[in-house]
Amino acid sequence: MPVELPDLPYARDALHPHLSAETVALHHDGHQRRCVEAVNTLATGTDLEASPLEDIVRNSQGALFEAAAQAWNHAFYWQCLHPRAGGEPHGRLAERIAQQFGDTARLREEFNHAAMAVFGSGWAWLVQHPDGRLAIVATRNAATPLTGDSTPLLACNLWEHAYYTDYQNDRARYLQAFWKLVNWDFVSARLR
Template sequence: MAFELSPLPYNYDALDPYIDSQTMQLHHDMHHQAYVNNLNAAVDKHPELQSKSPEDLVRELNSLPQDIVSAVRNNGGGHVNHTMFWQIMAPNAGGEPTGAIADAIKDNFGDFESFKTRFNDTGTKQFGSGWVWLVRTSDGKLEVVGTPNQDSPITGGHFPIMGNDVWEHAYYLKYQNRRAEYLKQWWNVVNWDEINNRLSMSTR
């Protein structure tokens, strides 16, 4: 298999009470695994692509063979997005941002509360399934954006620094239709150390 699902970096129940263990198990073991399986099935049709990373495939989406573009957009995007998602959460995390990301948020959004409000509002208003992101755009700016389905900001030339999954499978068992509450509680598990790493990567 060209691509594999990495284990969660913590136990299923590590993010309780903000994200429940059943959601984590289903989300990681079933949904993410399905994206990996479907991505492998797509790339299997074109062995010359098997040496590329998932990020490369998503970045070069428009140059891929036409018969697998949709599969890579949906499943390659799902794999890349979720791989980041597990890493930017952690137990005993959350709170105010620290380090370079704190300065970047202040410089670009005024203060952390203003940034959270914009991020949560974008996530709440994302129609249907999708994601809300903090990205470094292709021209070097930091912006909050939403994307539908499993579309990755990478396809548009942007670097995803952090993102929250607003598909119903990410929150419905615990929060039902209360997406705004899920978005609010999610800040309690945000791993600012990893987000600082990604901020640094975004400038390379």
């Protein structure tokens, strides 16, 4: 069964004014769609041809891994955003953040620092390690925590196509907008 491009969980213009409909369309309908198409082409005739996307990411290498990881990372990223989101986390997630970082402001500061330190394209993540600790990690290109032991909770896409149309090369302004869209309910639901 081929991998399919998942629908966005909201309308293309729903993230405006923080992300424009043009950026969302370029990102989802263009880049992410090409990754999904590449996965289907590259997986054809392999042992992974009928596998779910997560299994392809975990069990592939080379070009197939790059396409599958990018397809998965993008689908995850859209879930991390919501038009009526932002604000502050609550409940168990807020408690974990306070334990690990002191408060949400400190989490944002450390996350932004990691995101700004990525040279070129990549991702910034909030993850939960198997021992329950939260951590911030940055990955280059298509790399993803999905291939390790930690559970991805939150992702920020640092590829230029994610923000160039709206913010040019000003990644710091994009990060400010990102925090206004973070879907804390989705992040909280992923806690173990």
